Amino acid sequence: MATRRVLVTGCSSGIGLAVAVRLAKDELQRFKVVATMRDVEKRAALETAAGETLGRSLEIHQLDVCCEDSIRECVNSLPGRRLDILVSNAGMGMIGPLECQSVKCMQDVFNTNFFGLVRLVKEVLPDMKRRQSGHIVVMSSVMGIQGLLFNDVYAASKFAVEGLCESLAVQAMTFNIKMTLVEPGPVLTEFERKVYEDAQNMDLSGTDDETARIFREIYLPYSGKVFSSLGQRPEEVAEQILELIVSKDPPFRHQTNRLYTPMTAMKHADPTGRLPLDAFYRIIFQHDRLFNASLGFMRFLQKRMTKSKV
Numbered sequence: 001m002a003t004r005r006v007l008v009t010g011c012s013s014g015i016g017l018a019v020a021v022r023l024a025k026d027e028l029q030r031f032k033v034v035a036t037m038r039d040v041e042k043r044a045a046l047e048t049a050a051g052e053t054l055g056r057s058l059e060i061h062q063l064d065v066c067c068e069d070s071i072r073e074c075v076n077s078l079p080g081r082r083l084d085i086l087v088s089n090a091g092m093g094m095i096g097p098l099e100c101q102s103v104k105c106m107q108d109v110f111n112t113n114f115f116g117l118v119r120l121v122k123e124v125l126p127d128m129k130r131r132q133s134g135h136i137v138v139m140s141s142v143m144g145i146q147g148l149l150f151n152d153v154y155a156a157s158k159f160a161v162e163g164l165c166e167s168l169a170v171q172a173m174t175f176n177i178k179m180t181l182v183e184p185g186p187v188l189t190e191f192e193r194k195v196y197e198d199a200q201n202m203d204l205s206g207t208d209d210e211t212a213r214i215f216r217e218i219y220l221p222y223s224g225k226v227f228s229s230l231g232q233r234p235e236e237v238a239e240q241i242l243e244l245i246v247s248k249d250p251p252f253r254h255q256t257n258r259l260y261t262p263m264t265a266m267k268h269a270d271p272t273g274r275l276p277l278d279a280f281y282r283i284i285f286q287h288d289r290l291f292n293a294s295l296g297f298m299r300f301l302q303k304r305m306t307k308s309k310v
């Protein structure tokens, strides 16, 4: 079977690193991985994890999703510009009260999470159309389906990603190109550390005392508990991405964490939108004990599911 070339963005850490390494170490050697990062000075973690696959099934290239020239240069450097699979993973988070965030910072989030994807797709789609084959795998989030308190701009950027892909997917089908949105819940990566560090240092003087209190005393502890109870390892997400890529008929949407599915299902269950809003409000503000007990139960289920897979 011919090897397929996969380009992954954002491989300096987290999910991108795990995906690049998992594909490079594929037992059936089905992939040549172009693992990209915007700053190749940060390559050490990937090199260590890649081990002996480095220079064989995995190459490291520079690619900044915010710079069209760097994307073009990277794709031009591939033999025949051939790319079978794109994993658009690079992204950044943002949390906090909207009135404390500058429009410039919000634009940076969109420039990376949304326009980064747009730039990549513009570069690779025409070649895939000509070849009538290809698979574009896009790292979205459960927050691309359901917004969450104090994640306003991040969720909006992932909603934009979902809207773009949902629209493009139909056209892609005409050219035999597959598209898949991967929608993780919380994943234990640098992402979480970076947004919490920003949150701890955030100047909350731009908002009222009550909003600042809700953010610090309710939202941050709530979110910390969700991550520690439901958080997946990036390797689990990478394993699922491998399965999606090798599938003959990959789904358009794939949620990586089954424990999170009931939260997103509420959105589709009630077209008025009241059900998920009321549920989130109650969970966060009114039923602290019930919330803690359910997280304990979910942590138990998560452990059992992980064990049963080993």
Ligand SMILES: NC(=O)c1ccc[n+]([C@@H]2O[C@H](COP(=O)([O-])OP(=O)(O)OC[C@H]3O[C@@H](n4cnc5c(N)ncnc54)[C@H](OP(=O)(O)O)[C@@H]3O)[C@@H](O)[C@H]2O)c1
Pocket (backbone or CB within 6 Å): 009, 010, 011, 012, 013, 014, 015, 016, 037, 038, 039, 042, 063, 064, 065, 066, 089, 090, 091, 092, 093, 112, 116, 139, 140, 141, 142, 183, 184, 185, 186, 187, 188, 189, 190, 191, 192, 194, 234
């Ligand atoms: N962790 C979660 O809970 C979670 C949940 C759902 C979805 N996601 C999504 O999963 C994806 C990966 O996140 P992660 O959790 O693995 O976080 P991470 O460890 O912080 O990785 C993010 C990666 O994106 C890179 N990146 C940022 N801006 C870039 C740019 N302009 N050009 C190229 N690369 C850039 C980062 O590079 P630097 O090292 O140079 O910053 C890093 O390699 C993101 O799209 C995120 O939205 C994460």
